[in-house]
Amino acid sequence: MSLLDSIQSIVFNSKSINRVSINSAQCTKIDCHLSHSDGGNKSSAIGLLYVWYMSTHEEELPSCGSNDNDVNNTVPQSTRRSQLNLQDNTKCAKCVFNIINNTTKQKEKEKKEKKQQQKKKGSADDTAAAAAVTAVEEQPQVSEIIESAKDAIGKPIVHFRSESLCWECYKDLMLKKFRTNIVKARESKREAEKLLIALSGGTCSMVVAELLRQCIDGLGKSKMFFDIQCVHVDESLLYPYYQYQETLEYLRELTASFGFPFHVVPLENIYGTDPSTAESRRSRLIDSFKNVSSNTSKEDMIVYYxxxxxxxxxxxxxCNKVVLGTSSNRLASKLVASTSKGRGFTVPNETSVVIEQPTNNIKFYQPLRDLLLKEIYIYYRHLRLREAPVIHPFTETKPKNSINTLCDDFLHCLQDISNQTVHTLLRSVDKLISPSVNSEFICSMCLSPLTSTEINAIESKKNSNNSSASSNSNECCSTNNSKSDQCCSTTSTSTTNGGCCSSDNNNNNSNNNSNNNLVQTLCYSCRILYGDIKQKESLAPYVKENSKTLLTTNQLKNEIKDFLLEDDQDEDEDEGETK
Amino acid sequence: MDNTTPTTTTNVENSTPIKKKSGGKLCELCNVARPVLKRPKTGQMICKECFYTVFEDEIHHTIVSNNLFKRGDRVAIGASGGKDSTVLAEVMTLLNKKYDYGLDLFLLSIDEGITGYRDDSLETVKRNQQQYQIPLKILSYKELYNWTMDEIVKEIGLKGNCTFCGVFRRQALDRGAVILKANKIVTGHNADDIAETVLMNLLRGDIPRLQRCVNIVTGSEGALPRSKPFKYTYQKEIVMYAYFKKLDYFSTECIYAPNAYRGHARDFLKDLEAIRPSVIIDIIHSAENFHFREENKMPVQRNCIQCGYICSNDVCMACDLLKNLNSGLAKVKLSINLKRKDKDNNNNNNSNNNNTTLSNQLVIEQK
Known part of the structure; x- marks a missing residue:
């Protein structure tokens, strides 16, 4: 059964054919079948549904706005924004607005002149009366203007957040929204910034590439200068692609047509790039993922890798800037998932437009943060680019597969009940910040800053290795012990599991010790992940390197710390002097 | 983390350890008795006695490490008769004796006046009082506000009734504590409740509450701090404790609580917990590590000009709601409020969605 067939059967079975718009209920149903760690397949599926839908319901408008679910007209007319409501949905709201705006501007000028004249006359009552008169006059004018400029008003193609927009206006709007975010990636307007687009082959990342091309070509306001390259991380080893060759071919063709250089990096390169060991790296990667006991941890590891x-x-x-195509749906879902994984400290950074990375200079950008998945897809459809092949297999992954998929599913359901869910979540996280307490101290696995308690633990450990060992290991006991016991109590009672229990502290062997140290340089959430890995040796080497560097730097710093001048010390001395 | 379990130090005083040589597993903590349960929090197979010890020690640890009480404190236990508060009463009396906290404990129950729900659960509380020999004070909405919840629901219907109940109960607990001359209140909110509230507040975008909801002590600036000794205790373990100790508790959901949205959050949390049991603690850990932008100032505390109760406005919520009830306007006001909220939401969302709100400008244009 082809993908399209499957989608059609789902939709037919759900009796939702008569719904006016493609609403998220239908999409959720597809998502249930498609839920996967990567978003590409999902949007493609929604896209395919959309294609099919458009072919059968040509005349109706897809809707992705705030009145999306307002099937029963529950929102009172008076509270809707579009007062000049084009109930017939035949006129593009923005075109109408532009026309009115242009014509009224001239009249306003005249009015202002009149008002100034009246002010010169002096009476305030007169101006109020005059304003009232003009207001009354204007009412019939608006509809007149619309009538007169009928030809210039486009046919709406999308119901975007309670406004019907035509394709031209929608295109402008998307570009405008994109530009406001992408300018954050520019440090100087003159020099061309080097950007790396991460292409998954999914719709969102393709839209990013397309929008960036438009920015370079000078569509919209002004030309922007970027030097763009594209990269695709090939994860086919772990999750075989549905159409592997087609996907790569497609990406290659498309980037070539844009004129962007294209690179493919296989995921096994996490163990090194030496071409002679490629085969062994592959088996190593597969093995290492076999040894992870929970799906959540597997998915997270792929993301970090x-x-x-x-x-x-x-x-x-x-390049020192990487552009990702994360939509607002995915970010909202990431917020909930990361919160559930204990990443509260770093989640505001992870879900913002600009992801700061404390250690290296490379920043990640998520310029599609303000756009819903559906909005992106509808845009993609109308660009009439070539159809993207579906990357991931059409497998029956249940939502309860992992925390990530469960959060995706949950948010889709909620978004269906209240279509403001995603926006509210992102607004919540806007009010949070990730303070970088000490940018030197980052988690070895996910590279996010550690909290001050975690930093203190590392520092105190190095200060007095023996005395604080117990307290430190106690700290990780609660998380790590519990995890390892629960997942692999039956299979392995080996040294690594007991590694952080205080009973083993006295007879640490070297292996234990290094694992112990590694755990210390992980953040709360990565410690849980680490507990799920049965064979700690299979971990990517960069994690161990990071951990080692962090600990050595810390040790070195400790050795010379008496000779380092710190800001606080200065203040103390100052205080002492003043006293 | 405060929930650190003193796992390795549990030497359970099993007077006659019964060694079963059936080849079965032994309790992972004491290695003596046969395990009878799998700990929901950690998945360890442990015996009943070890479970009691671990469960109580954890709460003791939470109390001690957070300095919840001082010797000589008069502590009112908010007792509804449900599982959480019953176990809380049991554990508080037990720990008070065992570790000699030197606390005077009281049971404080609020009678909302819900027939078929509260009247039955209050019977349970009365039996608890007999069992633990702690003084009990029952305070009813009727005597405080001259309204029962039954009457309120009759007046305003089933929408927004939980607002009344929540606001009134909060104040009633404080008033009851004052009558008992208590200086602290403890409630049976458990880790699941708190994690659920964190998710709810995120989903609702309620930042002030998100800031407050993970604090183990709230209202510490006032005269009557409230604390949650069960902050790190799993609901399942509380049920388990009550089950094994054969505690007498009342388990029925409130008949007036059809909170669909919270229901979603609760189901979601249960699903998450099934995937990874530590999720509840992880969410609390996340929320504890949230850092808020500085512009999110907490509302300033002051006293209600009518009843003198601490509030953030001139007139406290309870007085305001009561005034509406007494003037017969409650239903009208409620619907106005709801509408206004809708409108506000709409406006907020709009301004969030489109910074250059097209049709808003259109409207202005028209005016």
Whole structure:
């Protein structure tokens, strides 16, 4: 059964054919079948549904706005924004607005002149009366103007947040929204910034590439100068692609047509890039993922590995900016998922437009943060680019597969109940910040800053190795012990599991000790992940390197710390002097 | 983390350890008795006695490390008769004796006046009082506000009734504590409740509450701090404790609580917990590590000009709601409020969605 067939059967079975718009209920149903760690397949599926839908319901408008679910007209007319409501949906709201705006501008000028004249006359009552008169006069004018300029008003193609927009206006709007975010990636307007686009092959990242091309070509306001390269991290080893060759071919063709250089980085390169060991790296990667006991941890590890590869590639290519195509749906879902994984400290950074990375200079950008998945897809459809092949297999992944998929599913359901869910979540996280307490101290796995308690633990450990060992290991006991016990109590009672229990502290062997140290340089959430890994040796080497560097730097710093002048000390001395 | 379990130090005083040589597993903590349960929090197979010890020690640890009480404190236990507060009463009396906190404990129950729900659960509380020999004070909405919840629901219907109940109960607990001359209140909110509230506040975008909801002590600036000794205790373990100790508790959901949205959050949390049991603690850990932008100032505390109760406006919520009830306007006001909220939401969302709100400008244009 082809993908399209499956989608059609789902939709037919759900009796929702008569719904006016493609609403998220239908999409959720597809998502249930498609839920996966990567978003590409999902949007493609929604896209395919959309294609099919458009072919059968040509005349109706897809809707992705705030009145999306207002099937029963529950929102009172008076509270709707579009007062000049084009109930017939035949006129583009923005075109109408522009026309009115242009014509009224002239009249306003005249009015102002009149008012000034009246002010000169002096009476305030007169001006109020005059204003009232003009207001009354204007009412019939608006509809007249619309009538007169009928030809200039486009046919709406999308119901965007309670406004019907025509394709031209929608295109402008998307570009405008994109530009406001992408300008944050520019440090100087003159020099061309080097950007690396991370292409998954999914719709969102393709739209990013397309929008960036438009920015370079000078569509919209002004030409922007970027030097763009594209990279695709090939994860087919772990999750076989549905159409592997087609996907790569498609990406290659498309980037070539845009004129962007294209690179493919296989995920196994996390173990090194030496071409002679490629085969062994592959088996190593597969083995290492077999040894992870929970799906959540597997998915998270892929994400961290991918991010690491992206910044590594960016570094070798000399770019210091990586652009991701994360939509607001995915960010909202990430917010909930990361909160559930204990990443509250770093989640505001992870979900913002600009992801700051404290150690290296490479920054990640998420310029599609303000756009819903559906809005992106509808845009993509109308660009009439070539159809993207579906990357991931059409497997029956249940939402309860992992925390990530469960959060995706939950948010889709909520978005269906209240279509403001995604926006509210992102607004919540806007009010949070990730303070970088000490940028030297980052988690070895996910590279996010550690909290001050975690930093203190590392520092105190180094200060007095023996005395604080118990307290430190106690700290990780609660998380790590519990995890390892629960997942692998039956299979392995080996040294690594007991590694952080205080009973083993006295007879640490070297292996235990290094694992112990590694755990210390992980953030709360990565410690849980680490607990799920049965064979700690299979971990990507960069994690161990990071951990080692962090601990050595810390040790060195400790040795010379008496001779380092700190800001606080200065203040103390100052205080002492003043006293 | 405060929930650190003193796992390795548990030497359970099993007077006659029964060694079963059936080849079955032994309790992972004491290695003596046969395990009878799998700990929901950690997945360890442990015996009943070890479970009691671990469960109580954790709460003791939470109390001690957060300095919840001082010797000589008069502590009112908010007792509804449900599982959480019953176990809380049991554990508080037990720990008070065992570790000699030197606390005077009181049971404080609020009678909302819900027939078929509260009247039955209050019977349970009365039996608890007999069992633990702690003084009990029952305070009813009727005597405080001259309204029962039954009457309020009759007046305003089933929408927004939980607002009344929540606002009134909060104040009633404080008033009851004052009558008992208590200087602290403890409630049976457990880790699940708190994690759920964190998710709810995120989903609702309620930043001030998100800031407050993970604090183990709230209202510490006032005269009557409230604390949650069960902050790190899993609901399942509380149920388990009550079950094994055969505690007498009342388990029925409130008949007037059809909170669909919270229901979603609760189901979601249960699903998450099934995937990874530590999720509840992880969410609390996340929320504890949230850092808020400085512009999110907490509302300033002051006293209600009518009843003198601490509030953030001139007139406290309870007085305001009561005034509406007494003037017969409650239903009207409620619907106005709801509408206004809708409108506000709409406006907020709009301004969030489109910075250059097209049709807003259109409207202005028209005016």
């Amino acid at each position: 991918r991010e690491h590869l992206l910044s590594q590639t960016a570094h070798t290519l000399g």
